[in-house]
Amino acid sequence: MTETAKRAARRRQGKLPGRQDWSTWPHYQAAAAGFRGYWYPVCFSDQVGEKPRKVRLLGEDLFVIRDDDGIFGMKDRCPHRGVPLSYGSKQFPGTVSCVYHGWTFQLQSGDLVAAITDGPQSPICRKVTQPTYDVEERLGMVWVYVGDGERPHPIDEQLPxxxxxxxxxxxxxxxxxxxxxxxxxxxxxxxxxxxxxxxxxxxxxxxxxxxxxxxxxxxxxxxxxxxxxxxxxxxxxxxxxxxxxxxxxxxxxxxxxxxxxxxxxxxxxxxxxxxxxxxxxxxxxxxxxxxxxxxxxxxxxxxxxxxxxxxxxxxxxxxxxxxxxxxxxxxxxxxxxxxxxxxxxxxxxxxxxxxxxxxxxxxxxxxxxxxxxxxxxxxxTEDRLDRLRTQGIAPAAPADPTA
Amino acid sequence: MTETAKRAARRRQGKLPGRQDWSTWPHYQAAAAGFRGYWYPVCFSDQVGEKPRKVRLLGEDLFVIRDDDGIFGMKDRCPHRGVPLSYGSKQFPGTVSCVYHGWTFQLQSGDLVAAITDGPQSPICRKVTQPTYDVEERLGMVWVYVGDGERPHPIDEQLPxxxxxxxxxxxxxxxxxxxxxxxxxxxxxxxxxxxxxxxxxxxxxxxxxxxxxxxxxxxxxxxxxxxxxxxxxxxxxxxxxxxxxxxxxxxxxxxxxxxxxxxxxxxxxxxxxxxxxxxxxxxxxxxxxxxxxxxxxxxxxxxxxxxxxxxxxxxxxxxxxxxxxxxxxxxxxxxxxxxxxxxxxxxxxxxxxxxxxxxxxxxxxxxxxxxxxxxxxxxxTEDRLDRLRTQGIAPAAPADPTA
Amino acid sequence: MTETAKRAARRRQGKLPGRQDWSTWPHYQAAAAGFRGYWYPVCFSDQVGEKPRKVRLLGEDLFVIRDDDGIFGMKDRCPHRGVPLSYGSKQFPGTVSCVYHGWTFQLQSGDLVAAITDGPQSPICRKVTQPTYDVEERLGMVWVYVGDGERPHPIDEQLPxxxxxxxxxxxxxxxxxxxxxxxxxxxxxxxxxxxxxxxxxxxxxxxxxxxxxxxxxxxxxxxxxxxxxxxxxxxxxxxxxxxxxxxxxxxxxxxxxxxxxxxxxxxxxxxxxxxxxxxxxxxxxxxxxxxxxxxxxxxxxxxxxxxxxxxxxxxxxxxxxxxxxxxxxxxxxxxxxxxxxxxxxxxxxxxxxxxxxxxxxxxxxxxxxxxxxxxxxxxxTEDRLDRLRTQGIAPAAPADPTA
Missing domain, CATH: 3.90.380.10 (Naphthalene 1,2-dioxygenase Alpha Subunit; Chain A, domain 1)
Known part of the structure; x- marks a missing residue:
């Protein structure tokens, strides 16, 4: 190799020095959008009232809302036509209604309990369940659990x-x-x-x-x-x-x-x-x-x-x-x-x-x-996935596997 | 399946309820950018004068322009170097000239009738034809037909x-x-x-x-x-x-x-x-x-x-x-x-x-x-495609097949 | 083919007339981000002082900086964590230090000569070399050579x-x-x-x-x-x-x-x-x-x-x-x-x-x-690539091969 070629090799911009990826830690590498199975603070308690509040967490869109029985969390996308439920409002106690056609979901269970514009006997009632999120309040903040359907651990076990x-x-x-x-x-x-x-x-x-x-x-x-x-x-x-x-x-x-x-x-x-x-x-x-x-x-x-x-x-x-x-x-x-x-x-x-x-x-x-x-x-994370497997739960794929 | 696993399955966000795509109606699914073979209103009549007016319709860029003989429509991209013809202007009656090099197209036929900067004997004259659009005026508006080269049906057959x-x-x-x-x-x-x-x-x-x-x-x-x-x-x-x-x-x-x-x-x-x-x-x-x-x-x-x-x-x-x-x-x-x-x-x-x-x-x-x-x-749409086939016309692929 | 089908073929928007790509000139087609192996003017001389000045050239991010010994150019990305070195500053003569952890590179050689926050005996010193660029001043402007590691030709051979x-x-x-x-x-x-x-x-x-x-x-x-x-x-x-x-x-x-x-x-x-x-x-x-x-x-x-x-x-x-x-x-x-x-x-x-x-x-x-x-x-370009080959240098792939 000539001196010029060596100089070329030394000065070439191609390969960067050091570690090229994080494959040493595959779970960490996959966790670009966060680790599932934890409680996360999303806003202050006094920011949540009777109107839905949009939240984006681990790449998922949800909303939180306060009711007489506490604070609830629900996936934000109405299954009917994909309109955000957070544009909706509370028409009946303990529920939220989609702004578009009045599809009405129970906050506690996520069950579709009414489709207002199809009348009380609408055949779709109770046929649809909207995914919900566990929500807690600590330190003056609202905390949301993002998991894979397993029962959440108590939030106090996770706080400092x-x-x-x-x-x-x-x-x-x-x-x-x-x-x-x-x-x-x-x-x-x-x-x-x-x-x-x-x-x-x-x-x-x-x-x-x-x-x-x-x-x-x-x-x-x-x-x-x-x-x-x-x-x-x-x-x-x-x-x-x-x-x-x-x-x-x-x-x-x-x-x-x-x-x-x-x-x-x-x-x-x-x-x-x-x-x-x-x-x-x-x-x-x-x-x-x-x-x-x-x-x-x-x-x-x-x-x-x-x-x-x-x-x-x-x-x-x-x-x-x-x-x-x-x-x-x-x-x-x-x-x-x-x-x-x-x-x-x-x-x-x-x-x-x-x-x-x-x-x-x-x-x-x-x-x-x-x-x-x-x-x-x-x-x-390896320990958590072991626990999920023994419960027969397959964890969700990461929201953004490329990053 | 354990209770926790069932809960997991019920609450998992993965699969969404209902219909996953519109493959029941393949033509409708493919028509994200609209159905070809129709007249569409694009602007008010008094918005079209002697200067080209840019229009985007069914994902196609064109322009409309008024001349003594009526209103004409033409594809907006100059074939020479891709510059929009709508930046051009009328240098000779019944034509439009590209702003860049003065390529001059007949509005009626789309034929290149002059390339000003190459002189009257320019060998490229009449060798290039720019695609044109049929245009009508109804209800105080300008209507453009987007098809696949077939003869358009009379607009009055389509109006209410x-x-x-x-x-x-x-x-x-x-x-x-x-x-x-x-x-x-x-x-x-x-x-x-x-x-x-x-x-x-x-x-x-x-x-x-x-x-x-x-x-x-x-x-x-x-x-x-x-x-x-x-x-x-x-x-x-x-x-x-x-x-x-x-x-x-x-x-x-x-x-x-x-x-x-x-x-x-x-x-x-x-x-x-x-x-x-x-x-x-x-x-x-x-x-x-x-x-x-x-x-x-x-x-x-x-x-x-x-x-x-x-x-x-x-x-x-x-x-x-x-x-x-x-x-x-x-x-x-x-x-x-x-x-x-x-x-x-x-x-x-x-x-x-x-x-x-x-x-x-x-x-x-x-x-x-x-x-x-x-x-x-x-x-x-199925009927229309049948008619095209009998005329030996292959319809254009949809402008955006992904949506 | 019927008259209608001919009309369809003539008016169809699909295939555009003329040349579809630049494959006749493959090097030119590949040179969307420029030709390597040349000097390029990037700014006026009086715009470069003792603070790094960011430059983007042929799709590469670098910075130029003035020191007692002249003007120097260096790749802008700190190899440690990818932070731009152009946010850094001069802490010692003839060097630049990254703003984040104080990694300090010699302007002349690109060698890492200190990692301030790891002390004078930091084992990483002299283990990392940052790519540098040749820089000249002519006509009141700063010129940077972008090549593939070969020795640059004198700039005066390239100027008019x-x-x-x-x-x-x-x-x-x-x-x-x-x-x-x-x-x-x-x-x-x-x-x-x-x-x-x-x-x-x-x-x-x-x-x-x-x-x-x-x-x-x-x-x-x-x-x-x-x-x-x-x-x-x-x-x-x-x-x-x-x-x-x-x-x-x-x-x-x-x-x-x-x-x-x-x-x-x-x-x-x-x-x-x-x-x-x-x-x-x-x-x-x-x-x-x-x-x-x-x-x-x-x-x-x-x-x-x-x-x-x-x-x-x-x-x-x-x-x-x-x-x-x-x-x-x-x-x-x-x-x-x-x-x-x-x-x-x-x-x-x-x-x-x-x-x-x-x-x-x-x-x-x-x-x-x-x-x-x-x-x-x-x-x-063909001549230049021949010269590189005889020196045993493989040129870099174009920065953007799609355009």
Whole structure:
């Protein structure tokens, strides 16, 4: 091979370096539109009333509606002529009627109980059943279960443990964002980007971050934790120069530079958070939930697949206080966290999630956290499919197998 | 099969109920972009002058243009380099010249009679013929025939009979709308939706409708009529409650509740309409024409396929009066019909046509009218294809065979 | 076959007349996104600074950036997670760092020299090389070479000869336009359209054009010239009428009507242009460069493929003057040429390039110029591929083989 040909081979744009697909994790690869068999938050509770509210979740179109007996979910497509039922309205208690011909479905069962324009003896009554969804309310939000017809697990078994049975004050943001939910989740749990991408975010005035650190991933129950072992606050890159995220106008890093989990010595720590005995800073669980334990509050992000192209960002800040002790939280949330963290800081993540384009991808050492998250998703899904098989249930094909 | 598996099967979203496709009516299924072999209204007569006017019809791009000898239609794509001829202009009488290189086509024959930029002896002259369209003017509108090269039937054989040879005053609206023309036509002839979808339309203040009724479909000549047999003005739905479209502020229903065709006893009826001896209220004919005979006027809707995605709504209100007796018509049309009927009422139909998504579809008893319309379209098309075959003509493939 | 069937065959819209594809020129047909192995102008020199500037060229995404050592080009996609490197910034001299995780690439070599968030000893350093592009500056513009890894030829061998080593004053416009670059180039070199399409352009007040003329194509070096032999300033089209592009308010045509190349007798001719001894008016060379030699200046158009759908129009007016003699040029360019020629006149071409839709196409006599241009492109490309093969280089597949 001539020098020119070698040069050609080196500079050719064809084959991209690194991993060409995600076939190492086939379930994860197939889950472009999300993992089935979970509860997902879709909106705030006070956004659902007696009029149907359209929801798109895991590529499925449904609506939620409130009735005297609670909140119900139903597939949005009227089987008669395909018109969205969410354009309809409630003509009789406990039902919804399609706007076009008045086909009337029972919210509880999905049964067609009347076709108004064909009279009370319409032969089609009770011959059609519209698919329904299980719906719950938690944390001031409406949660919908998307499965394959199996009986849903209790939602409290899926929520972060400390949010069940403890009283907490919450600051929340729900925002639809472009980009696949997996990029959002990988971005959230990603070890590396926060130190560089967010270096100029205002939130970083209060939250110093090292240039780099060593990490280990620890599994505990449904969660995998990312534990920083040794942190380096400045670094000299040979032949290039020195780099640091610190500045005289920013908060100083903690004295000890070991396990940042040991931050309990700094200030008064909320007992619920302390009771967690968290071994690390950030943790993630299925079906795409990030938990970041700060000394005095916990921040959560739920990445909810709308479909393969869009996701809901649901950010929750929880402080486990009661009564008068909740007042400083509201001041802190409304005065700073909402704008600096759920706003500008998270807006930089939003930007990256929109433009990430992988695979192909060439991972590096800090991406160990991504690999472990993908393995968690893969193993958990394999277990679920085993359970379905023993119940004789064939799971639905993924909504978008190409992505 | 376990209970859970049964639940899974019942709630699974996979297979939709009812009819999965329209293969029962293969010609109808293939006619997403319309039926060939008919005259279609495309615009008002006064919209066509000496400049070419672009028209899209049955997925074909053409233009119409007026000359001393009448109106002509021609395929819009210049064969030289594919530039639209409708960007061109008239340089010599009876011709149109392409804007790009001055290729000049005779309107009557489609023959290339000059290529200006290659001089009078250009060897390409008379070597190229551009496809032309037959064009007629009726009812103040321009009509174009789309066929397969056969000699068109006279347009008067296709127009509603009473519109040929009778003097009538007309109120008209032409509007391009989203959605397939078949949904528009099925919506127009549909027995069921008017009673429910339009229940709050202002037009319904003057036009009472029953909750439901029994119907029979009667064929007469080119038309099939929908005859209401027994009407029910209120109904009690077991376990749900009572429902009625009546209200104290709305017009009352007629005394007799039998064949609504017998409305001639109510008021003075226009003799042309009476001469129709219509056995029912609404009728439909190919290639998608709806006729609704009111006691004192007739309303028509022509559903004109632009392509598989869009259609023209052409609404015509005709009153068979002359001279001074036309004045009340104009008052009625401009004061009420145009806004309430061609406007708000028809706007609700427009909305449904946009969002209808069938097949799959699960039809119910009142959809007998749809089934009969589809059968009419199927049989009529079969007859036409037989005629073409005897003339040695192979019809064009449908413009969009997928829809 | 009956008369009706013949009529059907004649009027059928199915098969279009003329050439159905460009398979006569397979390389040209495959070059929807441009020909590889050439330098292309992408922006003005003063548009490139220390921030990366995104460029799309031949369907490839890259960026250009200025450093102390010159201008560099690099593929825009970070191999880590696919984020555009053009969102990044310069953290160390001679490098660019990805905005997401701080992956840092050397501009000169493309080598990954640091991954900031993984520390100075990151094992991935020097394991990844980002493809780079050769970049040069000429005529106040930045030029990028797109090849297959071979050593680029010197840019001066590709520029129009008279622009190398001669001092000239330039008036320039760079504009991104819709439409394939081949339609732009064919439009530029096309003999026929100028006389008709531009008949009402203000530029034509000063530039008379015949109705038609005879032409011969002359090859000289890298260029093929279009030589007008006999010009006809008016013509009588039999059965239609007389047509001319002249008018009392327009400039008169030259006295002699032979070879328009002999315009040197009219006025003082710039010696550089005269030295060209151009045998004709318009010439074209690879990879899509038009040169129109006016008596006192030369106009160039570079048609730069952005991808198969868009191209850059780069218009350059050059006058080979120095010192005070440049002043009239600026007055002429800013006062007239920029608005009338690079503006309105060229805007008519822009419109046609957008709507041209070929093949299919039915060419006519003046299209001899197009055929010769396509043959030039075909032969030149065949020669280049031969050279690559002897170097052991396999060229990349075209970016968009369908168009």
């Amino acid at each position: 443990e400390e949010l069940v049975g403890n009283s907490a004050v919450l600051g929340q943001r729900i925002q639809q964002r472009k980009g696949n939910w997996r990029f959002a989740c990988e971005n959230g749990y990603d070890e590396g980007h926060a130190k560089y991408l967010h270096r100029a975010a205002l939130w970083r005035l209060f939250k110093p971050m090292p240039v780099w650190n060593t990490t280990k991933i620890v599994e505990r129950g449904r969660w995998i934790y990312r534990v920083q072992e040794k942190q380096y606050w400045a670094a000299e890159f040979p032949g290039l120069g020195r780099w640091t995220g610190l500045a005289w106008y920013k908060a100083k890093p903690p004295k000890e530079t070991g396990n940042i989990g040991n931050t309990s010595s700094h200030r008064e720590v909320n007992p619920v958070i302390a009771a967690q005995e968290f071994p690390g800073f950030a943790s993630v669980s299925m079906p795409g939930v990030l938990r970041i334990a700060y000394p005095t509050f916990i921040h959560y992000e739920f990445y909810v697949p709308v479909d393969a192209d869009d996701h809901l960002y649901v950010g929750v800040m929880a402080d486990f206080q009661k009564g008068l002790r909740t007042l400083p939280f509201y001041a802190k949330y409304l005065g700073a966290v909402r704008w600096l963290f759920h706003g500008q800081f998270s807006g930089q993540d939003k930007w990256m999630v929109e433009v990430t384009d992988a695979p192909p991808e060439r991972l590096y050492r800090p991406d160990e956290s991504l690999l472990r998250w993908r393995k968690l998703a893969e193993d958990t | 009979e009473e519109l040929v040879g009778n003097s009538a005053v007309l109120g008209q609206r032409i509007q391009q709308r989203k959605g397939n023309w078949r949904f528009a036509c099925e919506n127009g002839y549909d027995e069921g939706h008017a009673k429910y979808l339009h229940r709050a339309a202002l037009w319904r203040l003057f036009k009472p409708m029953p909750v439901w009724n029994t119907t029979k479909i009667v064929e007469r000549g080119r038309w099939i009529y929908r005859v209401q047999e027994k009407q029910y003005w209120a109904a009690e739905f077991p376990g749900l409650g009572r429902w009625t479209g009546l209200a104290w502020y709305k017009a009352k229903p007629p005394k007799e509740t039998g064949n609504i065709g017998n409305t001639s006893s109510h008021r003075e009826v226009n003799p042309v309409i009476a001469a129709q001896e219509f056995p029912g209220f609404a009728s439909v004919s190919m290639p998608g024409v709806l006729r609704i005979a009111y006691p004192t006027f007739i309303h028509y809707e022509f559903y004109v396929p632009v392509d598989a995605d869009d259609h023209l709504y052409v609404g015509v209100m005709a009153d068979f009066q002359k001279g001074l007796r036309t004045l009340p018509f104009y008052a009625k049309y401009l004061g009420a019909v145009r806004w309430l009927f061609h406007g708000q009422f028809s706007g609700q139909d427009k909305w449904m046509v946009e969002v209808t998504d069938a097949p799959p579809e699960r039809l119910y008893r009142p959809d007998e009218s749809l089934l009969r319309w589809r059968k009419l379209a199927e049989d009529t | 000869e008279e622009l190398v080593g001669n001092s000239a004053v330039l008036g320039q416009r760079i504009q991104q336009r819709k439409g394939n670059w081949r339609f732009a180039c064919e439009n530029g070199y096309d003999e026929g359209h100028a006389k008709y399409l531009h008949r009402a352009a203000l530029w034509r007040l000063f530039k008379p054009m015949p109705v038609w003329n005879t032409t011969k194509i002359v090859e000289r070096g890298r260029w093929i010239y279009r030589v007008q032999e006999k010009q006809y300033w008016a013509a009588e089209f039999p059965g239609l009428g007389r047509w001319t592009g002249l008018a009392w308010y327009k400039a008169k045509p030259p006295k002699e009507t032979g070879n328009i190349g002999n315009t040197s007798s009219h006025r003082e001719v710039n010696p550089v242009i005269a030295a060209q001894e151009f045998p004709g008016f318009a010439s074209v060379s690879m990879p899509g460069v038009l040169r129109i030699a006016y008596p006192t200046f030369i106009h160039y158009e570079f048609y730069v493929p952005v991808d198969a759908d868009d191209h850059l129009y780069v218009g350059v007016m050059a006058d080979f003057q120095k010192g005070l003699r440049t002043l009239p040029f600026y007055a002429k360019y800013l006062g007239a040429v920029r608005w009338l020629f690079h503006g309105q006149f060229s805007g008519q071409d822009k419109w046609m390039v957008e709507v041209t839709d070929a093949p299919p196409e039915r060419l006519y006599r003046p299209d001899e110029s197009l055929l010769r241009w396509r043959k030039l492109a075909e032969d030149t």
